Amino acid sequence: MPKYQATLLIELKEGILDPQGRAVEGVLKDLGHPVDSVRVGKVLEIVFPAETLLEAEEKARAMGRLLANPVMEVFTLEALKELP
Amino acid sequence: MPKYQATLLIELKEGILDPQGRAVEGVLKDLGHPVDSVRVGKVLEIVFPAETLLEAEEKARAMGRLLANPVMEVFTLEALKELP
Amino acid sequence: METLAQEIGIPEEEYREITQRLGREPNRVELFLFKVMWSEHCAYKNSRPLLKQLPKEGEAVLQGPGENAGVVRIGEGWAVAFKIESHNHPSAVEPFQGAATGVGGIIRDIMSMGARPIALLDSLRFGPLGDARSRYLLKGVVSGIAHYGNAIGVPTVGGDLYFHEGYRENPLVNAMCLGLLREEHLRRSQASLGRPIYYAGAKTGRDGIGGAAFASRELSEDKEEDRPAVQVGDPFLGKLLMEATLEAIEKDLVEGVQDMGAAGLTSSLSELAFKSGLGVELDLDRVPTRERNMGPIELLLSESQERMVLVPKEGRERELEEVFRKWGLDCVPVARTIPERVFRVLFRGEVVAEVPTEALAEAPTYVRIGREDPEIRRLREMPLPPLAANPQEILPQLLASPNLASREAIYERYDHQVGTRTTLVPGKGDAAVLWVKGTHLGIATKVDQNPRYSRLHPRLGAMHALAEACRNVSVVGAKPLAYTDGLNLGSPETPEGYFELQETLAGLREASEALGVPVVSGNVSLYNESGGRRIPPTAMVGVVGVLDIRRRAEMGFRRPGEVILLLGEEKGELGGSEVLYLLSGLEAGHPPRLDLEQEKRVQEAIRELIALGLTRTAHDLAEGGLLAALAEMTFPYGLGATVEVRTRGSEPPSGHLALLFGEAPSRILFTVDKEHLKETTFRLEEMGLPYRVLGETGGHTLTVLTPDGVLEWEVEELLAAWKRPLREVLDGQA
């Protein structure tokens, strides 16, 4: 079966406090990088088998739903490619 | 000054053991998603001012160099866009 | 307005009461103020009349209930502030953040008293361990506690944990914190007239709006979208806020301190004003925010974490601002005390609410009629089935039952040593002991409660909770000084729920009086139920005691050849016991009787033996009875023992099991050197207390001689059985 690699981003919902982002923001500013905001999330690179690109996309989204915590996170399927 | 949003991915170098990725892999398999591998990294969404797209890219890369630890990580500037 | 009141769940008669107290209809903002301030969580509407009966006085008490935490003197000018707090509902919605913010909240309560937080304990209740959701909640909660406590640098030194069917949909997550202070640094939530009130710490966002009101409602069937925004804890900011606040107190810059907990600015400011006999004028435009376009209700009700209010001493305002600036925190005046006793709120230059502080603070209280649930009575009075099983097989199984199994997999995730004060770490003693550096003073603490006893007999269960927590503190050698109680129960609006609340408090009062240990702080969390079932009435009791650290006991056998004694009656009961549950799946029967006078004397006796240096090893008998307690004493150092037990003549097999595994209070195992045996028994006889020499320490096995033959286990084998269950769950993936 062909292999696909999905890049899933899992990020905090808007309005949910991101202490990690705030700390990074503070340090960037101290180091002379004036930034307006920083949000920190997770990126997952998942390699898995699927028959078609369509099936791969479905699977990737299903995994995103499983791995993101619906109470505070949202996921985006950032990229999906067939591996050689 | 125009605002830009950069999406920076910070991931473990290849070959470095990623126990978090393994754990996620285990969870996915238990839940009926046969996957070959999972790697977990961080994604940072940074909003900052810059005069031009070129300057924005330079700044984003500078921040990436500052925030990733070259001993075990690599960063990619995944996306960069001007905000309206 | 009346329809709005209905929509947000204010009962009709309370709405009428509000209009009457105001002499007019409330406006929209005011209605929400009442909504949160008159919630059960903030107002103790059902529990206040009952809480009044608890003894609150004692020689050691510096501050009783009513402040952010209770405070007791421990000697040499030192005092301990402590309190327990629940975070059940947020933990059910999001276990990690719910538990983390619970820890942050209780730490700020302790700081508000001018004390440096030095220890945390967690009291946790979940549904059966076999249930996937219980495991998910357990793991999330433990990670959340570790996340916050470890990072802020307050060691988590103890706790207790039970799994019970009754918590399946409604876990309990209570956190207790202890703080150390010099008596002269004691601060209260107070301000004098005309003082500015500063807001310090994190900026305000839309998190947890309505949380206080929400925490007190039955878990609703709402869709996820309707849930209030999850509050996220930031231990990093919490640490900065803690250091800045303590520095300000140390430098004598503030006259009053108050944390912002449930109901945020509304509750902290209106209560501060009420306690000071004053009013307060709050200017919402000065509140630091992190989100745009927040309206007055959102600003007033937000439960964003890591915020405090401080009242500077006259002329010290600049210095206060300077301290917070150094720690990189916002610290701005947002309000001012005023002579009119009202809570006045300005938004964009206009008065959007003006309510008498008393009207807000003194919610109506309810006294109801309670009635015992006949099903509970049936279970309690039910004759127990005859039990027959091989004790040789029972012990390892019992040790591996989730309620007895080793908690190591949990406390290993908590930094239990940061601060270099922890002298008795988890797993080494029945209570944790903290050292007051520079002195010989030690502070012992433990939280305890048994849901089976409390479910079957709420009054007796509450008595047991206090007795056991005190006993745990006594067996390390400390004198219990006072306690904090976390009352977690079902809805008081049903006669059965109200009955349990009444009985729980009656039990606490009785035990409190008899043992001479007053309550100094506590927390009430009602409406803990789901799908109409009440949780078992759960009064988590956290006791604090004091000792000379040169004279303290641990629970593990350390030297071979020491004599093992049992202090107390040689008996055990099966009602409500773990062994009954293990063998029959039943939670039934009458929980063990408790003679409080005897309990007190047994505790005094063990403290005396420890103080005299006669024993350094002691452990109380709890769930699993005599054999479980003996096994637990072999674990810390891997040293075995041989004992002989007596069965009385022709007992039925159940009687035999009751002796070995049955439960009863007022019993303590301890060891003495052979040369001290005589003096020890002499003293016990002088005190007129029952005791018996059971055997001796030594070897790699636990060996029990019974009239029916010899029982023997390798210590290693029991240890493995005991450690496995929680290790598997916490270290595994599913």
Add this chain to the structure above:
Amino acid sequence: MKWAIIRFPGSNCDEDARFALEKAGLKAEYVWHTETSLKGFDGAFLPGGFSYGDYLRAGALAAKSPVMEEVRRFAHEGRPVIGVCNGFQVLTEAGILPGALLANLNLHFTCKEVGVRVERNDLPFTRLYQKRQVLRLPIAHAEGRYYADAETLARLEGEGLVVFRYAPLKGETDYNPNGSLHDIAGITNERGNVLGMMPHPERAVDEVLGGTDGLPLFLGLLEEVTG
């Protein structure tokens, strides 16, 4: 000999470090991370804790503090520098010591007593220990898995820069608590004046705290006066 205890926002073993240094008879003062001079100090101690909440990576943000330039100068000048736990993480993140500390293999914070073997006792930090002596020391960290590329590891081993290694206390095989390569618990630099270690010697300096195996490390610093 006067020690600077560097306080980053979020440090939480600063008082414990002071307690241990003073117990050994050394003078110690706190220095806030924004300071740009360590004048008047003989040694720098980077304590444990969660600087900047350990956000992004443990020690990553603190490594960029102004005071770190001075710590680097100390390291170059041969003055003693000690980083314990988070302090070790800060030193590697700042590139003052090689390698990195990654998430424990068990993926969670672990607080317990472990065995730590002394690999060399010709350093000021270890002079009062026996070579190959196994100490009983507490650990308390979530990111303590020592990692370095093969070349660096070979250099560390070749030059004998590994100071402490996890070791069994009583024959157990799972003695390495975090998956550190080569069981590394602590390392030094070429000059031997910078020590980074994950275990907490400052938590084991008094019988009341359950052990004293950490005390000789501090006592050993007493006679070592440099600079």
